Amino acid sequence: MRGRPGLLFFSGLPGNLQMTFVPVDFLLKEAMKGNYAVGAxxxxxxxxxxxxxxxxxxxxxxxxxxxxxGAIKYAGIGFITAMAREAAANAKVPVALHLDHGTSFDQVMQCLRNGFSGVMIDGSKHPLEENIALTRQVIAAARPIGVSVEAELGKIGGTEDDITVSEREAMFTDPAEAKYFVEQTGVDSLAVAIGTAHGQYKGEPKLDFERLKKIVSMVDIPIVLHGSSGVPGEAVQEAIALGVRKVNIDTNIREAFVAACRKVLDTDSREIDPRKVLGPAREAAVEVIREKIRIFGSSGKA
Incomplete structure (x- = not known):
């Protein structure tokens, strides 16, 4: 991947919102060719x-x-977009901006208007046909402006912002349904439930690799693994070898970030300079992310 091919320029946006991000779909197609995964x-x-x-x-x-x-609610989509745009504009590597777990068409449209280069519509809580209909609606809006769409089939346990799925309700992705879903929607990538969970694990997760094999054999699009924090590196690498091309990480970053903040404040409870608290936290996050990138096999692929 040389330079920054496949860049998106949303010329139809207002001047202050025009920005350049690499399409998520481009990054994942490159990952399919190289048999690695891109960290999200x-x-x-x-x-x-x-x-x-x-x-x-x-x-x-x-x-x-x-x-x-949760991030959009906390920071506001304007701040999230502005920070990401600044980071991408000055980056030496390809950077995409993606909506994670969008649950409504209106929210997706908000992200499209703000220049996201990928969106996820999570209709997994709906019956299959409703999930298909919602995904089609999002694709019809996103694809004409070059934005790829990720969907989810099956339910991933744990909590993601205000979306909670109990262990009892968590359902693995059915391979035959995955094939039907992809055929009916033409979605660009698919998040599947094979044993991961959002948030912190109570024990070591056991991934259903046979199920993953079946899904990959029946669909020809990038597979996404959510809830990957806490999954052993060897298990993630096996999933990547079988066809996972996007791996989501959040909890591990939060853990390292907050632990570093606590360490500073435990050392000096009178510290009041946010930079001295958040600076070490940023460094801790860098190290976690670098480790994940190496596990995913995407080091040196920019």
């Missing part, structure tokens, strides 16, 4: 945005920054 890291504040790009640059890797509903 959630950004919640400026320091984490900076950490994501710096880690990617140090590893010479393509990277996807993700904004979840």
């Amino acid at each position: 890291f959630n950004c919640n504040n400026m320091e984490i945005v900076q950490a994501i790009v710096r880690a990617a640059e140090e590893e010479n890797a393509p990277v996807i920054m993700q904004a979840s509903q």
Whole structure:
């Protein structure tokens, strides 16, 4: 991947919102060719945005920054977009901006208007046909402006912002349904449920690799692994070898970030300079992200 091919320029946006991001679909197609996965890291504040790009640059890797509903609610889509735009404009590696777990058409449209280069519509809580209909609606809006669409089939356990799925309700993705879903929607990538969960794990997760094999054999699009924080590196690498091309990480970044903040404040409880608290946290996030990029096999792929 030389230079920054496949860049998107949303000329139809207002002047102050025009921006350039690499399409998520381009990054994942390159990953399919190279048999590696691209890391998708959630950004919640400026320091984490900076950490994501710096880690990617140090590893010479393509990277996807993700904004979840919680991040957008916390920072505001204007701030998230502005930070990501600044980071991407000055980055030495390809950077994409992606909506993570969008749950409504209106939210997707908001992200499209703000120049995201990939969106996820999570209709997994709906019956299959409703999920298909919602995904088609999003694709009809996103594809004409070159924005790729990720969907989800099956339910991933745990909590993602305000979306909660109990262990009892968590359902693995059915391979035959995955084939039907992709045929009916033409979606660009698919998040599947094979045993991962959002948030912190109570024990070591066991991934259903046979199910993953079946899904990959029946669909010819990039597969996405959500809830990958806490999954052993060897298991993630096996999933990538079987066809996963996008791996989402959030919790591990939060853990490292907050632990570094606590360490500073435990050392000096009278510290009042946010830079001295958040600076070490940013460094801790960089190291976590670099490690994940190496696990994913995307180092040196920019």
